[in-house]
Amino acid sequence: MTQLFTNRIDKYKCIQIKPLSKALKQREVPFSFNLEGQLLEITKTACNYGGWRYWFVCPSCQKRFTALYCKNERWMCRKCHGLLYRDQIEEKQPKYIQSFHNAIRVARKIDPQFNVYLIEFIQQYGNMFPMKPRGMHVQTYARLKFEYYQQIELMLNQMNALTISRYKHGQQLKQEVDSMHTKDN
Ligand SMILES: [Zn+2]
Numbered sequence: 001m002t003q004l005f006t007n008r009i010d011k012y013k014c015i016q017i018k019p020l021s022k023a024l025k026q027r028e029v030p031f032s033f034n035l036e037g038q039l040l041e042i043t044k045t046a047c048n049y050g051g052w053r054y055w056f057v058c059p060s061c062q063k064r065f066t067a068l069y070c071k072n073e074r075w076m077c078r079k080c081h082g083l084l085y086r087d088q089i090e091e092k093q094p095k096y097i098q099s100f101h102n103a104i105r106v107a108r109k110i111d112p113q114f115n116v117y118l119i120e121f122i123q124q125y126g127n128m129f130p131m132k133p134r135g136m137h138v139q140t141y142a143r144l145k146f147e148y149y150q151q152i153e154l155m156l157n158q159m160n161a162l163t164i165s166r167y168k169h170g171q172q173l174k175q176e177v178d179s180m181h182t183k184d185n
Pocket of ligand 1: 058059060061062063076077078079080081
């Protein structure tokens, strides 16, 4: 089962080449430097219209990148880490997963530790919204709870729609196969 957002690029520490360009012009490139105990390399390529473009060399694939990311205490490019931009992740996901994440996001406004897997969430969603914390305004709590259940309802409808469309697709395939058999006979 997937943990929430584990490969989302904005969740990780990042080092960008752009803010370093000025300083890099003042020194000899390529060179290596130590970042949090890991040896990284900066290199340069010539621009078409003169001047240089500076790059990090990914220690894993050895390709040039303008940014490196730190995951599990290793600095590498986003591809080697398998990191995705938020819209890439959302594109890949069925809509109900997005609604699930939205619901979790709302619940985390009350309990930042709130985390649950999709399956247990679906099985017992009715009881999972966090209790009202002391000090939170009743109306704020009610509004969040409403938003949460709105997202869940949306999620369940989207799951339903998906099941129905899969079922229809299956029926259609079956008809096609059946009609092929009749033709064969
Ligand atoms: Zn790489």
